[in-house]
Amino acid sequence: MTIETSAAEAAEAAQPDGAVLVGPAEHSGVSGRGYILLILTLVYVVNYLDRQILGILLPFIQKEFVLDDFQGGLLSGTVFAVIYATLGIPLATLADRWNRRNLIAASLATFSLMTVISGYVTQFWQLILTRFFTGVGEAGTGPSINSMIADLYPPEKRAGALAFYSAGLNIGLLLGFFGGSWMLQHYGWRSAFIASGAPGLLLVFLLLFTVREPQRGAVDGMRDTGDTPSLWTTVKHLWKLPSFRWMAVGGGLSAFGGYAGLAFIPKFLFVSHHMTPVQIGVTLSLLTGIFGAIGTYFSGYFADRFGKRDTNWYMYVPIIATFISIPFAPVFYLSSSTTVALIAACGPAMMGASYLGSLYAMAQGMVPLRMRAQTIGILLFVLNMIALGLGPATVGFISDQLRPYVGDDSLRYALMTSMITGALGAFCYWRATRTLKSDLARGGVTALG
Numbered sequence: 001m002t003i004e005t006s007a008a009e010a011a012e013a014a015q016p017d018g019a020v021l022v023g024p025a026e027h028s029g030v031s032g033r034g035y036i037l038l039i040l041t042l043v044y045v046v047n048y049l050d051r052q053i054l055g056i057l058l059p060f061i062q063k064e065f066v067l068d069d070f071q072g073g074l075l076s077g078t079v080f081a082v083i084y085a086t087l088g089i090p091l092a093t094l095a096d097r098w099n100r101r102n103l104i105a106a107s108l109a110t111f112s113l114m115t116v117i118s119g120y121v122t123q124f125w126q127l128i129l130t131r132f133f134t135g136v137g138e139a140g141t142g143p144s145i146n147s148m149i150a151d152l153y154p155p156e157k158r159a160g161a162l163a164f165y166s167a168g169l170n171i172g173l174l175l176g177f178f179g180g181s182w183m184l185q186h187y188g189w190r191s192a193f194i195a196s197g198a199p200g201l202l203l204v205f206l207l208l209f210t211v212r213e214p215q216r217g218a219v220d221g222m223r224d225t226g227d228t229p230s231l232w233t234t235v236k237h238l239w240k241l242p243s244f245r246w247m248a249v250g251g252g253l254s255a256f257g258g259y260a261g262l263a264f265i266p267k268f269l270f271v272s273h274h275m276t277p278v279q280i281g282v283t284l285s286l287l288t289g290i291f292g293a294i295g296t297y298f299s300g301y302f303a304d305r306f307g308k309r310d311t312n313w314y315m316y317v318p319i320i321a322t323f324i325s326i327p328f329a330p331v332f333y334l335s336s337s338t339t340v341a342l343i344a345a346c347g348p349a350m351m352g353a354s355y356l357g358s359l360y361a362m363a364q365g366m367v368p369l370r371m372r373a374q375t376i377g378i379l380l381f382v383l384n385m386i387a388l389g390l391g392p393a394t395v396g397f398i399s400d401q402l403r404p405y406v407g408d409d410s411l412r413y414a415l416m417t418s419m420i421t422g423a424l425g426a427f428c429y430w431r432a433t434r435t436l437k438s439d440l441a442r443g444g445v446t447a448l449g
Contacts, residue, residue, distance in 0.1 A: 058267060119191060143372075158304075160304045163356065178282060247429065296354065318354045366442070
């Protein structure tokens with residue numbers, strides 16, 4: 001993916017009355033949209049830092065509040081997911097009607113503040129409450145950011161740009177695991193929450209004072225009429241697109257093991273491999289931050305490259321990545337050698353988010369301009385209810401049931417469910433290829449292949 005462009009040329013071809021142009025990009029497509037993409041990616045970095053730092057802190061929170069693995073799974077997954085996924089849709093509808101930059105800034109301020117407050121709780125129910133409101137804040141970022149990026153990059157470069165943005169997930173995990181483990185060891189889990197929430201509060205001002213709203217539809221050569229469909233209209237439109245349904249469910253199944261792993265792999269390494277918090281933090285920051293970012297970015301790059309020949313490559317890339325990663329999972333979870341386990345973990349870490357760029361790009365290509373944020377909101381609702389809502393809690397429940405029989409190794413076997421859900425996700429992507437091109441055309445955007 002290249003970040004350079006000429007948004008100005010597209011804007012000139014399709015500028016609606018009263019449209020608001022992007023700040024720097026009015027003069028330079030290169031620095032303009034590249035800078036905006038960078039800032040939006042940083043928002044995603046702190047989003048994931050605040051969301052997933054709980055994973056490295058969870059064993060110590062469980063110890064202080066005397067929680068079992070099922071309760072830990074509820075805290076790290078279900079509580080957050082229900083509010084995050086549910087509020088994502090109405091906030092996405094608002095993003096299709098309102099200034100997306102301002103909505104992102106308000107959401108960023110909310111979840112960052114709630115993360116800071118998490119460091120001051122004294123009871124389990126208070127932590128549940130702060131995680132609940134963290135979900136409220138984070139629900140407003142994903143659909144708005146995806147919609148903005150779609151208005152910065154044309155269809156043939158969109159998956160690459162969205163994959164670059166999605167790699168912010170991996171950088172957030174890197175910072176969470178590395179910085180969180182260091183803070184945990186030296187200052188405790190409460191200070192780790194406070195330190196992870198503070199950067200987002202500073203980023204709010206950078207977003208508000210240096211980024212302006214991009215013109216909707218300019219890079220697609222489409223005129224923005226300003227008419228925003230109702231949520232029900234969007235739902236009916238998407239339901240008629242079989243490939244969207246398969247992609248949404250496939251994304252949830254792919255992410256199921258990822259979210260469960262983020263919640264419990266730190267504890268698995270702590271219990272089964274006797275690693276220290278700092279060792280776990282350094283290891284997972286390298287795996288998810290470095291290997292994960294490389295895999296996430298290049299999956300979007302290759303999807304764009306091969307998708308120019310055949311649109312179905314936007315699904316083939318995550319299918320191939322899934323089946324490359326599956327054989328590594330049992331080696332990682334079952335090996336008694338820490339070295340062998342960590343080497344095997346490189347495969348799933350690199351391929352784990354390979355579907356994101358493709359799903360975001362294809363979903364937005366199926367709908368009119370003012371449906372884009374709602375579409376991402378609905379996609380994330382399905383994905384997160386399956387993955388974040390069920391993943392950690394299910395794995396935690398299985399672990400609790402296995403513990404009387406296998407003791408501390410229960411997480412080894414519970415985490416193996418990721419192999420099954422990953423394969424099912426790949427099947428869903430394959431089914432999506434059967435109607436992907438026609439669904440893109442029906443959405444008002446010509447298929448790329």
